[in-house]
Amino acid sequence: MKAKQLFPKDFLWGASTSSHQVEGGTDNQWSVWELAHAADSAKEAPRRLGWTPKWAAIRAAARDPHNYVSNNAVEHLTRYKADFELVKDLHMNAFRFSLEWSRIEPEPGVFDIKAITYYQEYIKELNRQGLEPLLNIWHWTVPTWFEDMGGFVKKSNLKYFDEYVDVVARELLQGVNYVLTVNEINNYATFGYLVGNWPPGQHNPVSWLRVYRNLTQAHINAYTIIKRRRPATQVGAAHQITVNTPLRVNNYVDRIMAKLSSYVWSGWFFNKIQKYQDFVGFNYYFKNYFHGFKIDNPTQPLNDMGWYMEPSGIYDAIMSAHRRYGKPIIITENGVADQDDAYRKWWLSETLVAMGKALQDGADLRGYLHWSLLDNFEWAEGWWPKFGLYKVDRENNMQRTPRPSATWLASKIKHIRALDK
Numbered sequence: 001m002k003a004k005q006l007f008p009k010d011f012l013w014g015a016s017t018s019s020h021q022v023e024g025g026t027d028n029q030w031s032v033w034e035l036a037h038a039a040d041s042a043k044e045a046p047r048r049l050g051w052t053p054k055w056a057a058i059r060a061a062a063r064d065p066h067n068y069v070s071n072n073a074v075e076h077l078t079r080y081k082a083d084f085e086l087v088k089d090l091h092m093n094a095f096r097f098s099l100e101w102s103r104i105e106p107e108p109g110v111f112d113i114k115a116i117t118y119y120q121e122y123i124k125e126l127n128r129q130g131l132e133p134l135l136n137i138w139h140w141t142v143p144t145w146f147e148d149m150g151g152f153v154k155k156s157n158l159k160y161f162d163e164y165v166d167v168v169a170r171e172l173l174q175g176v177n178y179v180l181t182v183n184e185i186n187n188y189a190t191f192g193y194l195v196g197n198w199p200p201g202q203h204n205p206v207s208w209l210r211v212y213r214n215l216t217q218a219h220i221n222a223y224t225i226i227k228r229r230r231p232a233t234q235v236g237a238a239h240q241i242t243v244n245t246p247l248r249v250n251n252y253v254d255r256i257m258a259k260l261s262s263y264v265w266s267g268w269f270f271n272k273i274q275k276y277q278d279f280v281g282f283n284y285y286f287k288n289y290f291h292g293f294k295i296d297n298p299t300q301p302l303n304d305m306g307w308y309m310e311p312s313g314i315y316d317a318i319m320s321a322h323r324r325y326g327k328p329i330i331i332t333e334n335g336v337a338d339q340d341d342a343y344r345k346w347w348l349s350e351t352l353v354a355m356g357k358a359l360q361d362g363a364d365l366r367g368y369l370h371w372s373l374l375d376n377f378e379w380a381e382g383w384w385p386k387f388g389l390y391k392v393d394r395e396n397n398m399q400r401t402p403r404p405s406a407t408w409l410a411s412k413i414k415h416i417r418a419l420d421k
């Protein structure tokens, strides 16, 4: 492997998490939603998931209401020091986490000094352990008071988010060089306000549009606030990019639909924030083939959630970000739900090759953060999907065990990083 020439010396090798999915004990709009919907989600599981490849193995969990409640999660809140050691065991040098807004501002305008001190300590610990923190300000959860006021549907509510960001910029960026403002506003708006299977469960195209637009503005405001207080901090967003492609390369409808959906899903956002990002941050999971107005993907291979997997598609995502925006690129998430660890090594090795190829072709790729460090709470699907490099046994003192693919990835990273010494 020509790794030495390919990956830059300070390349960020890391793993990603988000507060609600790992911390435990959160009190926000999601935790409220979970309790209200767990029974229905369990009841509807066969209809929703009966077709997925691991149905026989996940059936019991998916039909259990407890599966849909995050509860004490994987207790990362209290176990973070040991978890950072796990990151280092993988020879990684970076870690992405998110702040839990509902802890920091439990009531409008009331900022909890204990929560702020906690995250300050958390960041110091990352620094102490030699891990580069990538701090994500907002990953889908909001305080219940904010949701009750109408959340991001209302433009006038942005002032609350701005105020929270200002506190973060003042109090929580010591020792932080990279900030992600908002995570995947496209999924948040779509599932919460159009599909309606996430809080607040709306089916309203007008709300969808407003949330998407207001969160884009929230990013721009956050960028401006942070740069004013800390000009050297590198600020970007973590947006989901899907690689959309025509199934029939010469068919006009397929081509237009692929282009249009890319524009709506990610192009519009990245164009808007063009002047307000120091790097392009994106999450890659999907390549979609458009057949007329429909997505018609190959039926194999599918991950445990039934998602079609084409990891090499990340090359197109990197190159298109490179060509369009000409900025450094950080892959802020990428991974696979795979409880048997049957595909993860393949997925990772395809991804490493694709990243190497993109670097060779001139992309300024600066980092790769795998989703996820640990098995965690996968939103509306709860606990059964397993995205972790480490398996977590929630029945047995939250024991963390590296999956074989994680050990393999660690050896690759070790090898690549050793070439720089």
Ligand code: BGC
Pocket (backbone or CB within 6 Å): 018, 021, 183, 184, 187, 240, 283, 333, 371, 378, 379, 387
């Ligand atoms: C989200 C994560 C999620 C992952 C897997 C991303 O869309 O940012 O929170 O767990 O995908 O679905």
